[in-house]
Amino acid sequence: MGIIVFIIVVVCVIFAFQPLRYRVISLPVKRYFKRALPKLTQTEQEAMEAGDTWWDSQLFSGHPNWHKWHQNDAPLLSDSEQDFIDNELQTLLSMLDEQQIRHDKDLPEPVWNYLKENGFFAFIIPKKYGGREFSAQANSTIVAKIASKSLSAAVTVMVPNSLGPAELLMHYGTPEQKSDWLPKLATAEALPCFALTALEAGSDAGAISDYGVVCKKTFQGKKVLGLQLTWSKRYITLAPVATVLGLAFKAYDPDGLLGDKSALGITCALIPTDHKGVKTGGRHNPLDQGFMNGTTEGKDVFIPLEWVIGGQAGIGKGWRMLVSCLSAGRGISLPALSAGTAHLCTRTTSAYARVREQFGLSIADFEGVQESLARIAGLTYSIEACRQTTAQAIDMKKSPAVITAIAKYHLTEMSRLVMNDALDIHGGKAIQKGPSNYLANNYTGIPISITVEGANILTRSLMIFGQGATRCHPFIFKEIQIIQNSQADDGLREFDKLLMSHIQHTAVNVFKALWLGLTRGYGLPATISGPTQKYYQKLNWLSVCLAVCADLAMLRLGGELKRKELLSARLGDVLSHLYLASCVLKKYEHDGRQQGDLNAVHYALSHHLKAGFSALDDFIDNFTNRFAGQLIKRWCHAFGHGAKGPSDKIIAGVCTALWKDKSARERISHLCCSESNPAVAEVEQAYLSYKSTIAARNKLKQWQSSYKVYYYDKSFADLVSLAVSDQVISQEEAQSLIESEDLRQKAIAVDVF
Incomplete structure (x- = not known):
């Protein structure tokens, strides 16, 4: 002692x-x-x-302050943002046909024009430059709703509004660069892409081998100080159609024209794609999605220092720029794609599970199906909560690299789980491609979200x-x-x-x-x-x-x-x-x-x-x-x-709430584009009709099970007619049942060619 x-x-x-x-x-x-x-x-x-x-x-820290956490305001949209969602966005959704987009490997020209004319590429650009100046919350919500109908269109809208020239210019551009480029980007006079990924530099962006050498050359009739660039980039979204190229490269000054430092570091520049020496290469085919993705390259392409983002002072600052701005892609766009997919799965699978019948019962009554459906709904709630909260952090002018990495990794992975469960419940309907398959396109697009902005394994x-x-x-x-x-x-x-x-x-x-x-x-x-x-x-x-x-x-x-x-x-x-x-x-x-x-x-x-x-x-x-x-x-x-x-009790409770609480189901799947998506509208209509006729269906089934003669040669309409004759159901119930069964058969049908 x-x-x-x-x-x-x-x-x-x-x-x-x-x-x-x-x-x-x-x-x-x-x-x-x-x-x-x-x-x-x-x-x-x-x-x-x-x-x-x-x-x-x-x-x-080990002692989170929960009261402080809840003091952050609830994520809200402004009146102008909500008006855009209710009008311009709804119009866009009605124009999108993902089947046609994937067939043509491109958005239709009217859709391209509508996107440009209505500011879909200008969400993050300030109003003084002609942009919409939307919040990260609105940006995320819009992309998510588009993703529930067309991933191709969502990616097309997403890219100019995340990591790209506009984002970098607003934070690091010179006043001259902002006044020159931002109005053009806002009106889509200039359509941007950003070239970062190279052959040996994917998740390790710092390993890029593309380079620029400081030198003096003649440009527009004058001898000026600039950079001679050589690059070869791949996987660049919008590259095939871009008119302005954001380029990341390593800058070198072997002759000491800018100082005594030879290796200057990663640098970002803005280059018109019609500039001499810039080559737009062939397109990639990202899992048959219809958005533009391809290559760009250049050899000994000279640009003046004024084209470096931030001017001469921006040389060597590219890594800091990229790290600061990557949060837009990781914290807004990719979580939005995941949320759109999850909401689509929740809305359609909860409906399909109710109208699909096996062994004389709706498959929604089987506990095995309920286990998967509860996981879909529970993870969708979590995905949506994280999407909203992470976007809110960005609206608060935060740049939380760890949180956006969490959102990117876990939301894309959870959406993969949600989609797999949705496919399991849909069974054969989910594997037959065609206009009535509302899951297949998002299913094949999930690996894209998992791969971009840093591979998930490394994240x-x-x-x-x-x-x-x-x-x-x-x-x-x-x-x-x-x-x-x-x-x-x-x-x-x-x-x-x-x-x-x-x-x-x-x-x-x-x-x-x-x-x-x-x-x-x-x-x-x-x-x-x-x-x-x-x-x-x-x-x-x-x-x-x-x-x-x-x-x-x-x-x-x-x-x-x-x-x-x-x-x-x-x-x-x-x-x-x-x-x-x-x-x-x-x-x-x-x-x-x-x-x-x-x-x-x-x-x-x-x-x-x-x-x-x-x-x-x-x-x-x-x-x-x-x-x-x-x-x-x-x-x-x-x-x-x-x-x-x-627990099993929670699983049963989630499924019961989905089917008995209309507002709860709407809240947990509100980003799903239903009205302007014929296939989704079809299964939704069948679901609502099925719910309204459950009492009559139960009467019909009880009558059938107690009947001593099995009418195996009778159609559903004939059985309903016999049930009316036996005064089991009323004429009004019979008419509702026939209409409901017609809708149900359409909802569970698959495409044939």
Whole structure:
């Protein structure tokens, strides 16, 4: 006992006397961190500094402030945005025929003209330049609604409004470049594309081999300073039809015309496609989708420095530009495509499952079908919640690189799960292509979303936790900056201050993790009451466990953690499911706690909790030091975490709400384009008619089952007529049944050629 007291006294003395603490604790730790913590490359440093954090840093801290989270306003559309959706967008949707688009491998000319004339390529451009200046929320909503009918049209609209010349010009262009190009882009006088991907540079955009050499040449009759460019790009959306090319390349100055630095870094320039030497190559065929995608190349193409985005000052700043602006693609466009697909699946599959009959029953009554349908609806609710929340972050002028990476990866993957379940329920109808198959085009287009803006495998294993560990942690990024920018003994005072805060932060989380583990997450009161209260407590527990495990991983592995992609990915999954669950809770609160949505909310939250805790278990079980891993597992949840996923009761509740609560079904699938999509309208009409005749159908089935003679040679209309004769149903019911059955047969039919 005396030894323990002595140790405690010694530790207290060391911490109390600053000079002693410097030498005994801070300096050795600083030297260890210098060896152990990951050294940031120049591109990583720029990526970290270009983005910022938002709610992700709260989740990473171990003590998220839920009241502050809910204080963010509910996502809303302005009157002008809603008017555009109700009018111009509806007109566009009525013009789209995806079957014809895929057949022609292009949008019809009237559609192209309508898009240009009505500002569909000018959502993000300020009004003073002739643009619509829509919010990210409106941009996302519009793309999602288009995607529910035509992915080809959605991608065509999406690209000019995400990563591209307009986005880069608004943030980094010179005043002259803005006044020259933005009005042209707003009116579609200039149709843009952005060329980043090259043969050996996909997800690793920093590996591009395309280059530009600073030199002097004659341009428009004058000898000017410029760049001689050589490039070869592929997978460039809109390249075959673009009139202005945004180009990313590496700039070099071997003759020192701009200074004493030879390798200037990644640079972005804006080049008219009719400029001498620019070659628009052949088209690609992205899984038979009809949007324009192709190649562009040039060899020894000279451009003046004024064409560099940002002018001469923009040379070498391209990587920072791209990292800052990638959030538009990752946070707006790709989640919108996923949401459009998910809403389409929810609306059509819930209808089809009710009208399709097998074994004398609607397949919606089979629990196996209900399991898949509940997953469709629950994940769709989560997708929509994340889409809205992430777009809201961008509207708040945030650039949360980690959150947009989470949205891109998980929403595209969840939409793939949703689509697979929809195909399973539709069975044979989903695999026969034709005008009545409303799922096939979106199904074949899903891998495109998963591949672009960074392949999903690398997004998960390298980006989410790779950036989150340093960017979202309260202290690590600042500690790395001090360590990298100082010698062994320099900056010790500042480092000591951070270290003491870091130790306190970690100690609090360690003891919170133990207490919450012993109480299975209920040891601390929830700050939000109501039917979702328990989820806040469980998420607090998971957040604390993530904070403890992240500190352990970085302390034990240091820079090696970057190469432990499986471990990094699992911690990224924990952070991701924390964020996705947060979005679900936020949507539920902002929608007014709709009772009809509660089962979908329960499903989504149960799913994310199970996935989050499972990822945490997998991290611990595979940690490089098994003793430390098992110790932390016993410490964080000694009696298990109890996250079991959606129960059978929740599954049944989700399906019941879909069929019995019209407003709940509408809310969870409101982005689906029904009226202007004949195939979707057909199954929807059949569903509504089927619901209205269920009572009469039950009478007819009971009559048939009790009848001693089986009329196998009778049509449905004949049976209905006999039932009327036997006074089983009325004449009015008979007429409704015949009309309903005709609609049902059309809805379950497939195309023949």
